[in-house]
Amino acid sequence: MKLRIAALAVAAVSIVTATSACGSGTGDGASSGGSKATITWSMWSGDNESTKKLQEQMAAAQALVPDVKIELQTAPWADYFTKLNATMASGKLACITSMNGQRLSGYTAALTPLTDEDLKVAGIARTDYNPGALSVMEHGGKLYGLPYDTATMLLFYNADLFKKAGVEPPTNTWTIDQFEAAAKTITEKTGVKGFAVSLDEFQWLSLPMAKAGLQAVNEAGKLDLTNPAFVKAAEWYSGLVTGLKVSSAPPSASESAWDPGQFENGKAAMILDGTWNATRYTGKDMPFTGGAVRLPAGPAGPFGVALGSGYGIAANCANKQAALKVLGALAGPKTEAVIAKQGGYPAQLGSQPLFYDALPAETKDGLTTAFKAAFDGASAQRVTPEWEQITTAFPQELVSVYTGQKPMADMLGGLQQRFGK
Template sequence: MKFKKTMAVSATAALALSLAACGSDDKGGNEGTGSGSGEKAQITWDMWAGSDDDIAALEATLKIAQEENPDIDIKLQHAPWNDYFTKLTANLSSGKAACVTSMNGQRLSGYADAFMELTPEDMATAGIKESDFTAGSLDIMSSGGKVLGIPYDVATMMVFYNKDQIEKTGAPAPKLGWTKADMEATLAKAGDDKMKAFGMGMAEFQWLALPISVSGVQPVTADGKLDLTNPAFVDAATWYGSFVEKGWADQAPSASETGWGESEYQAGNAALAVDGTWNAVSYLNNESGFKAGMVDLPAGDSGKNLGLVLGSGYGIAKNCENKEAALKVLGSLVGKAAQDSMASSGRSYPARVESQPLYFEALDASVRDEVKGAFDAAFANVAGQNTNAEWTKISETFPNNLVSVYTGATSMADMLKATQDQFAK
């Protein structure tokens, strides 16, 4: 995911990339390919950053990587999230992608051809092994059965709730391992004349999470075929869309407000909302002053839930001229020191297993055990996201289409069928 995601951004952490031309000091040439005439190898690392805090965090990681690789001159370049992808496309067309290129896992399928496949031998050169990372997390940076990068963080979706509002209304409190029926019972009582029960999601994972969880079906099959009209998924998505009709939620005012549901929760206008683990710390420290809780996604009629393991990572560009040096830099960026630093700051949940306890140690002792329990439950039944080359375009159509559904202009089933007909091949 991105460093320090905002409420208006989907995890798409994700997080959801800046290349040789991305930095303000870009000088052209092929610096990003890892060539250099001096004694030191030169490797460029490109990453997104949206604030001074983001940049400071990247520079701290750069310092660690540089200290671990004194024989390599590592250059960090960065750009804001949206600019990163725009420049990525431009640089790929000219063969100037940075040797170490950051990539959001949910966008990887559209850029897969830009990355080298990483073999076990490559990982050994980088000083890492698959078992260092959360089970299944290499799926984040895999496409077409090939590992194209190594994740630096992992995330999944959860239900966040306002403990004060739940206590005030007497609604059943969300509990780990809860079900669709349990959630309905909570939503039916959690709202009042000052606060809606739920903040409706508009962004990709914020609205897809509940339909996927209760149906056990992803909208894309494992072999990349669009499956929006799968009956189980349609039923679950229709259930989710009914929250507005039942009076549990307000409709988003416009498609441009993609972070509507999360923002309503953050502002104290909705008792529950779905969002990613990357925003857990932000909600715990919310400016509205309410006590925040979090639980895993509810299970469907089968008694099981399904979540997606999300995140971002680093890959080696195919045009890189010094693969060995690039692998060493990549290894440091996902190494123990860098992952420990990220976890201790509370900015992201690290992909490296041995660093994960530090994330919870950074939290206030009063919520530490609760958050760890919620994270453990949320990650207990996750799968890698199925995507295809069209998925980014498909997900970008959802906000406009969801407005039509939430206002009653069209049904969820008709919207999903129209999208399926538009993009299925």
């Protein structure tokens, strides 16, 4: 994901395009010898460590389907969807195609909706997931894949800076008002900014959505950036830079890692980021004691969205039965257990305790409490078919807002006019 999910997109890994029957044009799903079906799994990966993790997951899945050969194709996140678009146009998607839930709406025509009978073949039940996790792979009332992970946003904080400023650290019952007060006090007493604003979609959207108590896309699936409540909350967010001065403005739209850089280098006391970075920001490698809590609540109470990615079956896949077996193996408990041990947060409810068990003793209790609070009541993040274009536009637009060149309301109105069909 552009969301920095699982840190899979760092360097280039070439994508193989002609190894599977689903992608080779033969259309039969069998190996050259005709004795065993071959199903290709396409996935994003940006470095050797990430690819090694995928290979470990594939090994767990392969053991469950000895009559099917699984082949892994990888591409870095930055290239994955570009290549996906090209193979989709040619009708040669890999049978098992990995899909970011927030981009699903643009690819449903290339994926096969899963029926209850399909789930039986895959050995998966809807009750294996909470509704928020499963909904990231749903669109228009249809299920287009099975999630392998689930995520939401957390507030991460530098406990050392809170102590230096004489401010009590955040809790899972914190409010927006308490967040603002802490950011102001830390900035005044330590000279370090209390918070780092972001250019990334969910990292910047989440706090205004929490304050407003609503998403940037309404329940009808329409872009709703000019909803008065959302505009007011977004103006408050940009005001952390332009008004309260508790955040610094990113110098350019290319600073996609601005907020984590500020946090990790001790230049900001708090940031918002995904659960996928929880062990990173609270780990021993940080130069300070890090902590995490759920998002501060707005007037309407706690608010959160469920994010995630999963695997779908390509509409052009000639061997759907074999693909369903592989899908079930990749998304099932055996492979989910591997993901948990690797530090990922599994989508299946039964595998999530394994994630907590694998946490370091010194952060286990705090992170367990934060995760459970953050996911409690979280609803699926809603997007529109134009969402990728919208998020691509965010960085440049936000820099103009943070530097005072453009009011937040004007930015939101412009995007609504461009993309709010």
